[in-house]
Amino acid sequence: MATTDKADLSRITILRGQRSGQPCIRDLRVTVWDVLDMLASGMTEDEILGDYAYLEKADFPAVYAYASQAGGSASRVETPV
Secondary structure (H helix, E strand, O other), X not given: OHHXXXXXXXXXXXXXXXXXXXXXXXXXXXXXXXXXXXXXOOOOHHHHHHHOOOOOOOXXXXXXXXXXXXXXXXXXXXXOO
């Protein structure tokens, strides 16, 4: 899969006791889900980088790849038509 091939998944860390063991970016207290929530709310990658200066552009492909893998193992959610 192209997304995971280009992503450095070592950027995603899971530490017991940090953010309840959720997947975080580079041992920071920002989770994969935090970033996805910001993107879903309409923020751009550049806006997120402006608000969280310690994040790096290379973190985004890792977030997408991790979410893709995690989502692939979850059951599909039906959306109303």
